[in-house]
Amino acid sequence: MSETQGTEGAGHAASGPEYQLLSVIVPVFNERATVAEVIRRIRAVDLPIDIEVIVVDDGSSDGSDKVLTALGDSTVRVINHEVNRGKGAAVRSGLEVVRGDLVLIQDADLEYDPADWNRLLDPILKGKAQVVYGSRFTGERKNMLPLHWIGNRFLSLVTNVLYASTLSDMETCYKLFDRAVLEGITVESDRFDFEPEITAKVMRRGHRIYEVPIS
Numbered sequence: 001m002s003e004t005q006g007t008e009g010a011g012h013a014a015s016g017p018e019y020q021l022l023s024v025i026v027p028v029f030n031e032r033a034t035v036a037e038v039i040r041r042i043r044a045v046d047l048p049i050d051i052e053v054i055v056v057d058d059g060s061s062d063g064s065d066k067v068l069t070a071l072g073d074s075t076v077r078v079i080n081h082e083v084n085r086g087k088g089a090a091v092r093s094g095l096e097v098v099r100g101d102l103v104l105i106q107d108a109d110l111e112y113d114p115a116d117w118n119r120l121l122d123p124i125l126k127g128k129a130q131v132v133y134g135s136r137f138t139g140e141r142k143n144m145l146p147l148h149w150i151g152n153r154f155l156s157l158v159t160n161v162l163y164a165s166t167l168s169d170m171e172t173c174y175k176l177f178d179r180a181v182l183e184g185i186t187v188e189s190d191r192f193d194f195e196p197e198i199t200a201k202v203m204r205r206g207h208r209i210y211e212v213p214i215s
Contacts, residue, residue, distance in 0.1 A: 134174030
């Protein structure tokens with residue numbers, strides 16, 4: 001699907017419910033202390049679209065699996081990896097079962113707040129984009145460790161040079177996709193190299209990535 005065709009399709013969502021279901025993939029690895037609160041915040045978000053939550057327990061050994069067993073219901077599905085395989089592998093497992101026409105990634109720590117989801121959804125529902133990233137560098141933000149800040153900025157710069165883009169936060173967790181954009185893309189990375197891989201493959205297909213500020 002070309003970017004022009006995809007944008008026209010997304011534009012219909014503003015006047016009619018073209019997008020009906022948001023699939024949220026939540027990779028979890030040893031996050032017993034935070035995952036219940038993340039799920040609580042997810043359930044509390046008021047969205048203009050239905051959601052399903054796919055939680056992928058990536059071989060946790062801290063009891064996260066027991067917490068997730070208690071949290072599962074008709075809207076929260078839990079997938080278990082026998083051993084830790086990495087964030088990219090967890091996202092890949094989630095992508096294999098999602099049913100939504102929009103796909104969002106949400107970490108299970110408390111760095112990212114689901115209250116920002118409406119900011120991410122807005123450009124897609126208005127037909128402005130098919131891919132939206134939440135940037136931690138374009139608005140109010142918490143302090144980041146200097147090494148992480150430098151690493152994130154460097155990788156974003158490299159991406160911009162390679163693909164003639166202007167991304168400020170390529171490594172952000174918050175990546176929202178029209179599912180049609182992901183069709184035919186195979187995620188090969190098992191760990192955090194998932195972030196540059198999916199960004200590069202989306203850009204190679206000619207899709208513009210729209211950024212919105214997140215807290």
